[in-house]
Amino acid sequence: METVERLKSEFSSSLTSLPSTNANETLLLLSENEALKKLVKSISTEFDILFTLLVVDRPPEAFELNYVFSRYRDSALLTIRVNLNHDKPVIDSIAKILPSAEWEEREAYDLFGIKFRGHPDLRRILLQDDWPGRPLRKDFVVTDEIRNWTGLDLKF
Amino acid sequence: MIYDFFYNWFNGFLSPLLSFILGWVAVFIIGVLITLNIPIILGWVDRKLSARIQSRYGPTYNGPFGLLQNIADVIKLMGKRFITNRNVDTLVLNIVPVALSLLAFIMVFIIPWGNPNLILVSVPFNLLFIYIAMALSPLFVLLAGWSQNNKYAMLGGFRGAAQITTYELSLLLIFVGVGMLSGSYNITTIVNAQSHIWYIMYLPIMFIVFLLSSLAITERAPFDLPEATQELQAGWKIEYPGIRYGLFFIAEYVRLAIAAMLLVYLFFGGWNGPVLPDYIWFWAKTAVVTFVLMSLRWVFNRPRMDQLIKIGFNWLLPLSVINLLIVGAVLFY
Amino acid sequence: MKDSTQNKITINIGPVHPSTHGVLRFIVDISEDTIVKVDPEIGYVHRGVEKMAEMKNYNSFMPVADKLDYIAALNWEVLYADVIEKALNVSITPRTVYIRTIMCEIQRIMSHLLFLAHVGEDLGNTTLFMWGFRERELLMDVVEEVSGGRLAPMYMSIGGVYYDLTLSFGRRLLEVLDTIEHKVKNEYKAISYQNDAFRLRTVGVGVMSKEFGISHGLTGPNIRASGVKRDLRKDSPYLAYDKVDFEVITENDGDAYARFMVRINEILESIKILRQAIKEIPSGETKVKVPWFFKIPPKYTFVRHETPRGEAAMYLVTNGDLKPYRLKIRAPSFYAIQAIKDLLVGNKVADLVTILGSLDPVPGEIDR
Numbered sequence: 001m002e003t004v005e006r007l008k009s010e011f012s013s014s015l016t017s018l019p020s021t022n023a024n025e026t027l028l029l030l031s032e033n034e035a036l037k038k039l040v041k042s043i044s045t046e047f048d049i050l051f052t053l054l055v056v057d058r059p060p061e062a063f064e065l066n067y068v069f070s071r072y073r074d075s076a077l078l079t080i081r082v083n084l085n086h087d088k089p090v091i092d093s094i095a096k097i098l099p100s101a102e103w104e105e106r107e108a109y110d111l112f113g114i115k116f117r118g119h120p121d122l123r124r125i126l127l128q129d130d131w132p133g134r135p136l137r138k139d140f141v142v143t144d145e146i147r148n149w150t151g152l153d154l155k156f
Numbered sequence: 157m158i159y160d161f162f163y164n165w166f167n168g169f170l171s172p173l174l175s176f177i178l179g180w181v182a183v184f185i186i187g188v189l190i191t192l193n194i195p196i197i198l199g200w201v202d203r204k205l206s207a208r209i210q211s212r213y214g215p216t217y218n219g220p221f222g223l224l225q226n227i228a229d230v231i232k233l234m235g236k237r238f239i240t241n242r243n244v245d246t247l248v249l250n251i252v253p254v255a256l257s258l259l260a261f262i263m264v265f266i267i268p269w270g271n272p273n274l275i276l277v278s279v280p281f282n283l284l285f286i287y288i289a290m291a292l293s294p295l296f297v298l299l300a301g302w303s304q305n306n307k308y309a310m311l312g313g314f315r316g317a318a319q320i321t322t323y324e325l326s327l328l329l330i331f332v333g334v335g336m337l338s339g340s341y342n343i344t345t346i347v348n349a350q351s352h353i354w355y356i357m358y359l360p361i362m363f364i365v366f367l368l369s370s371l372a373i374t375e376r377a378p379f380d381l382p383e384a385t386q387e388l389q390a391g392w393k394i395e396y397p398g399i400r401y402g403l404f405f406i407a408e409y410v411r412l413a414i415a416a417m418l419l420v421y422l423f424f425g426g427w428n429g430p431v432l433p434d435y436i437w438f439w440a441k442t443a444v445v446t447f448v449l450m451s452l453r454w455v456f457n458r459p460r461m462d463q464l465i466k467i468g469f470n471w472l473l474p475l476s477v478i479n480l481l482i483v484g485a486v487l488f489y
Numbered sequence: 490m491k492d493s494t495q496n497k498i499t500i501n502i503g504p505v506h507p508s509t510h511g512v513l514r515f516i517v518d519i520s521e522d523t524i525v526k527v528d529p530e531i532g533y534v535h536r537g538v539e540k541m542a543e544m545k546n547y548n549s550f551m552p553v554a555d556k557l558d559y560i561a562a563l564n565w566e567v568l569y570a571d572v573i574e575k576a577l578n579v580s581i582t583p584r585t586v587y588i589r590t591i592m593c594e595i596q597r598i599m600s601h602l603l604f605l606a607h608v609g610e611d612l613g614n615t616t617l618f619m620w621g622f623r624e625r626e627l628l629m630d631v632v633e634e635v636s637g638g639r640l641a642p643m644y645m646s647i648g649g650v651y652y653d654l655t656l657s658f659g660r661r662l663l664e665v666l667d668t669i670e671h672k673v674k675n676e677y678k679a680i681s682y683q684n685d686a687f688r689l690r691t692v693g694v695g696v697m698s699k700e701f702g703i704s705h706g707l708t709g710p711n712i713r714a715s716g717v718k719r720d721l722r723k724d725s726p727y728l729a730y731d732k733v734d735f736e737v738i739t740e741n742d743g744d745a746y747a748r749f750m751v752r753i754n755e756i757l758e759s760i761k762i763l764r765q766a767i768k769e770i771p772s773g774e775t776k777v778k779v780p781w782f783f784k785i786p787p788k789y790t791f792v793r794h795e796t797p798r799g800e801a802a803m804y805l806v807t808n809g810d811l812k813p814y815r816l817k818i819r820a821p822s823f824y825a826i827q828a829i830k831d832l833l834v835g836n837k838v839a840d841l842v843t844i845l846g847s848l849d850p851v852p853g854e855i856d857r
Contacts, residue, residue, distance in 0.1 A: 055815075075724045457687055
């Protein structure tokens, strides 16, 4: 794809192509986290929708963020993979560029605790504000305390 | 004049004061019975009609054809706990259902029931009295909305007051038009003046306006915006459980019946008709009109508040005024 | 809660409200009956489906996938079965492909009928509500005949379907489709899309421009109502959609009425697909042997399907274990509700229910 060629020339040092197992998908690994915002800005005219944001927790090394971009005119997919430091998962928010990313980022913050710099409204979305822990992390253990958690001072 | 009948009957063997009291008591009992029976009968018709339109069965269990379903409902409502929220204006909250059903009760008293003599209490200008009983209701709707200390109720109260006030203006103009044609605000005189030609021939536009306005002031769907379930949960009725809600229910159906009867009296010649006795004519016409008023509910969806007010002020009111001017001009020449 | 300077009232709609299609909550600031700010709150039916997936075997997750979107359960079952089969490199038999296509389209009609019913209910027209359920019931019975279930049929298994179609299925389905086509074209027309009162409430309400829809990631009938010709059944055909002939329905106005019309026409289009599929369905096996417990080697598998609410996707990450390492679920309604917070501003409170209803969200798949 010409977009990929253009991106590779633009972000030559930090962008590497990975083999993808899915049809129509182009998988790119971005090694420089700071460049994400610039990259998304440069592809946002081409790939106009953040289809989904897949976060995979790979302890102890990294959080793996897969930004799956798609476009309306055909079924092409572009996945940008970013690895975050597991101890300090912080990355720039792209919600200002693509509004469809806003709640996906809130969800990643809610379930994984990844912080998005410059997000307009970074609150928990699916869980209550005082839920203990980040449930989709691999070190989250479902205990009886979690199972019976109500958020209220109730004793059953 | 049922009151006069009772008074004269009692006066045959009792003192005038005692027969005055007993006459009123008898009339009250009859009035209460009529008022309570209207929602039970109309409610059943409404349920069965809606069920037929929507491919359902409607009530079937209580009594033959589910006829006793509404009686069961009233008993259930009476058995409910009398819950009053904290931080509400208790006095106003409790006055409103009583006042609204009392207004319906007054209308039952002063409207003829299919014959000039079948009237509980004879009042000279009973059309105007009925109008007043209808026109007082926005006040109580507003009070109910305000007293409950609830945002939904308040919005519903505002909506109800705005809606009823809007549509009562055109209603008043219709009454004026009919009054001009017949020369009286007495329903008996109006009906007698239609013995040759029904007023729907003179006032076709006003008939449509009256149909819409009567739906709007009875707050029945599609004009049930003040209590729109999908938007305001139950609007100004939100904090009224139990029999207080039942009183609203009674008032709504009584007002529907009164509106249907007024339509027949003002536009379809009341009890005038050949061959058959007059009350049969009247009830047949009323049944048809009620049927139409009820089925509108199941065919149309509800308009938005601004659209409703716009229809009222931009269309119905000018049309009523134009029709009134035409009537005036025709009468003048 | 009155702001004296701006005359603002904050009202709370939901989570228990007659017209929130489940348990959604909106904190709405209104000023003179006009909405100035909306804050949608979701998560009231959050069941931790993605966490559950990591704790269950591949086969045990099927009943959960079934209950993600309880209005269109079969579509999600097909999607989950598809993603596991892709990861396992299992190819299903031609008859299964057609059975799945038929089931997906039946479910699409059922879902759209429920949508029509709910829009009617939101606008205060209970007749449309009852009628929608009446026709949906006919299809429910058809699904029940095949699978034994109604709302959550549990019909798809990994590698095929649990039961073959019954002998009377085709004949019965065609009869039901004739009924539904007749009702949609005549009775529904009178009470909804040709009814002036209905048009008064929906035409020009909640207008969503093409750019707005695209930037907020809306898919499915919602974006097709804004004039974007995008349908995964056509664009990247899966199942038997490349073998049947159908049109992608679009409307240009992008208002609530257009979204309603797209669904009405999609019902008719789905009926067309079903008639062809019933005619062309091949005979043969309906199952491929897949063991109950199996391991999938480490890989990323991404599958997306067109569900009645838009493009649903599952991204499966495996690590060679008996259980998924991570299963990300993309729910189309999630994006619709995200867009509603900008779409509602400037509208009347009464239009909130119209616009919300016309976007057809299902909290089950929003909250997961």
